[in-house]
Amino acid sequence: MSDTRRLFFALPLPPKTQRALVKWRAEQFPPEAGRPIAAANLHITLAFLGEVSEQKSLALQNMASRIKQPAFSLDLDDAGHWPGAGVVWLGSRRAPRGLLQLAELLRSQAARSGCYQSPFPFHPHVTLLRGATKTVAIPPSGFHWPVAFEHFALYSSEFRRGRTRYDQIACWPLIT
Ligand code: 2AM
Numbered sequence: 001m002s003d004t005r006r007l008f009f010a011l012p013l014p015p016k017t018q019r020a021l022v023k024w025r026a027e028q029f030p031p032e033a034g035r036p037i038a039a040a041n042l043h044i045t046l047a048f049l050g051e052v053s054e055q056k057s058l059a060l061q062n063m064a065s066r067i068k069q070p071a072f073s074l075d076l077d078d079a080g081h082w083p084g085a086g087v088v089w090l091g092s093r094r095a096p097r098g099l100l101q102l103a104e105l106l107r108s109q110a111a112r113s114g115c116y117q118s119p120f121p122f123h124p125h126v127t128l129l130r131g132a133t134k135t136v137a138i139p140p141s142g143f144h145w146p147v148a149f150e151h152f153a154l155y156s157s158e159f160r161r162g163r164t165r166y167d168q169i170a171c172w173p174l175i176t
Contacts, residue, residue, distance in 0.1 A: 004051040005156045007169070009064070009106045010043040011099070011149050013126065018042045021076075021090070021145065025128050028139045034088055034129030041166050044099075044124050046152060047106040050116025061154060061170050063109045071174035072098035076126065076145035079138050086133045089125035090145070098174075099124055102152060150174050 013021070018039040025036060049060070078091045103122055111117050129136075153171040157164060 004053050005057065006158070007049040007052045007057060007060075007154060007156055009046040009049070009110075009152060009154055011046060011152055012168070012171075013042045013044070013147060015039075017145060017147055021126070021128070024143070024145075029088065029129060029136065032134075033136045034086065034132030036129055037127055041164065042126050042128075043155075043166070044126055046099075046103040046124075047110050048116065048118055049110050052115060056113055056115070057154075057169070060109065060113060060115075063113075064106065064152075064154065064170070064172055067102070067105060067172065069102045069105070069174050070098050071148065071150045071176045072096040073146060073148045074099060074124075076147060077141070077143060079128075079143075081132060081136045081138055083133055083135075086131050087127050088129040088132045088136055088138070089127055091123065091125040095124050099149070102174075106152075150176055 021042060022036070022039045029036075052060070074092045074096050075094070076090045076092055078093045079089065080091065081088050100122070103124065107117070107122070151171050151173055154169045155166045156169055157166055159165075
């Protein structure tokens with residue numbers, strides 16, 4: 001349907017971290033491990049909303065603009081492979097409470113607005129590779145990517161001409 005868009009709330013990674021992760025990924029994973037996600041598309045999803053009408057999107061943006069949550073930092077120090085989903089991911093051994101609260105708030109607002117709800121428990125992560133359906137050697141622990149988050153944003157996702165494109169629709173500050 002043309003009057004809906006595929007939307008999700010996410011934490012964008014700072015461009016410097018995106019570039020560093022892309023370099024590290026190329027060193028850690030062989031090309032056959034999976035399809036690398038473009039640097040600019042590296043993010044942590046907070047709430048996936050599915051196909052959303054413009055009216056519902058505006059209502060969700062209005063609710064998001066009223067969220068007052070403190071900023072938080074996180075250490076990307078964990079990695080794993082979900083072979084079923086074909087995803088190689090980076091995450092954190094200790095997700096900050098602020099991140100979990102923000103995701104919970106956005107997810108409950110989305111649920112009350114009748115949006116799609118993922119049946120899976122929330123596991124904050126950055127997807128590094130897709131199409132990773134075969135066994136992948138995960139880098140040994142010892143890596144650390146510290147990231148400070150001061151904003152969260154609403155994105156649309158569009159798949160066109162073989163490419164996934166994310167566009168930021170709106171962005172809100174966390175309290176610093
Ligand atoms: P993923 O990276 O783990 O695949 C845009 O597609 C974002 O929404 C991605 O971060 C993706 O998570 C997430 N996403 C897509 N489809 C989803 C679904 N059905 N349930 C939960 N998250 C989803």
